[in-house]
Amino acid sequence: MVLSAIKTAVEELVAERGSERVTIPMVAERAGVNPTSVYRRWGDASTMINDIATYRLDPGRPLPKGDDLRTLLTEWADEIIRHYSDPVHAAILRGGAASAGQSQSDCLRNRRAEAGMLVQQAAPVPGITVERVIDHIVAPIVYRxxxxxxxLDETLAPRLVAELFD
Amino acid sequence: MVLSAIKTAVEELVAERGSERVTIPMVAERAGVNPTSVYRRWGDASTMINDIATYRLDPGRPLPKGDDLRTLLTEWADEIIRHYSDPVHAAILRGGAASAGQSQSDCLRNRRAEAGMLVQQAAPVPGITVERVIDHIVAPIVYRxxxxxxxLDETLAPRLVAELFD
DNA sequence: GGGTTAATGCAAACATTGTTGCGTTAGACT
DNA sequence: AGTCTAACGCAACAATGTTTGCATTAACCC
Incomplete structure (x- = not known):
């Protein structure tokens, strides 16, 4: 399939060269596809990268279930960290950062929605709000x-959660 | 002066179009400079943007002085927030994010150095380390x-500091 | 001043990237 | 099967971006 070949090519190239140095002809060649097809689908490289970034980052994966917010958040944070430990995904996130603020391209908005769902679904904990989860769990991870x-390592998630709760 | 004209042009263009859509000929034209000069100095657009990002973000400005870490951090954080409240500076930071991870281009490393100096210079506070300042002050600001x-607003700095200390 | 070096402008070749029109294929529906 | 539509490839073209050699300027150092 054309689209999945392109997606793979974009991911590889962004990881190898950084999002700013990826061009459509490069992607097309690696995907074994005609550049025209890529141009017609996206128009230019940065919208293509951003599109693929949000696509990749938002698989309809199930959220952790349970009642204990602390456990939920730890599992959730750990999954995010594992995801971005892959250099390919990290590079894609940097590409998403570059085009954030531009138009409506925010490849992390679904993560924030997830945070909201977790906080709502669990037994409420005084002082733990979505905003604090964003500031003290999501933000440090994304920054790193x-x-x-x-x-990034496996101790980060429990540490951030502990620092939020204690 | 050539360099400062280029710097201004890059900042304007990155803010207008996003870092991924800024080209060297565009910058040269707006700066009233020959593209050749830009090519010779930086080679390509993304290293140029990243260079200017770190340049702009690290003026040799004085750090807040004092003994009380809490006050120091609040002032420092507030200055960072005010700096990035300018859309131009925010756009440049996004450009820096795009090329971070690539080679040694990390336009925020000096901010981390500053955090270290503040923590060292002030009267020590148990449990407040550079790492926690990064995770819970710098990261949330940068993420936002x-x-x-x-x-971003003027309540953010005191709130983040409070959440770190309490 | 005379000499040296680095930075810049200019113009021309060159390479890459982006666009367009048209023909072909592949799948969906009747 | 026949028809329709959307996606794709292809090739020619247009526009842009990049490199190079050379002349000019400006700053610096004897």
Missing amino acids: VIFIPDS | VIFIPDS
């Missing part, structure tokens, strides 16, 4: 993914 | 600047 990717 | 710029 983008700027200091080597600092 | 990049993805939800409208959410």
Whole structure:
């Protein structure tokens, strides 16, 4: 299928060269596809990358279930960290960051929606709001993914959650 | 001066079009400079943008002085927030994010150094480390600047500091 | 001043990227 | 099967971006 070949090519190239250095002819060649097809679908490289970024980041995956917010958040954060530990996904997120603020391209909005669902679904904990989850769980993870990717490890999720709760 | 004209042109264009859609000929034209000069200095657009991002973000400005870490951090955070409330600076930061992870281009490393200096210089507070300042002050600010710029206001700095200390 | 070096402008070749019209294929529906 | 539509490939073309060699300027250092 054409689209999945393109998707793979984009991911590889963004990881190899950074989102700013990926061009449509490059993607087309690697995907074994005619550049025209890519141009017609997206118009230019940055909308293509952003589209694929949000596509990839929002699989309809199930959220952790349960009552204990602390456990829920730890599992959820850990899954996000594992996801972005893949350099390909990290690179795609950087591409998403570049086009954020532009038009309506925010590849993380679904993560924020997830945070809201978790906080609502669990037994309420005084002082734990969606905003604080964003600021103290999501933001540190995303910051590290983008700027200091080597600092991601399996201790991060429990630590951030602990720092939020205690 | 050539360099400052280029710097201004890059900032304007990145804010107008997003970092991914800024080309060297565009910058050269707006700066009233020959494209050749830009090519020779930086080679390509993304290293140029990243270079200017770090340049702009690291003026040799003085850090807040004092003994009380809480006050220091609040002032420091507030200054960062005010800086990035300018859409031009926010756009440039997004450009820096795009090329982070690539080689050694991390336009925020000096902010982290500053955090270290503040924590060291002030009277020590148990449990407040550089890492926690990064995770719970810098990261939320940067996250908001990049993805939800409208959410920056003058209440953010004190709130983040309070959440870190209490 | 004379000499050296680095930065810049200019113009021309060159390479890459983006666009368009048209023909072909593939799938869906009747 | 026949028809319709959307997606794709192809090739020619147009526009843009990049490199190069050379001349000019400006700053710096004897």
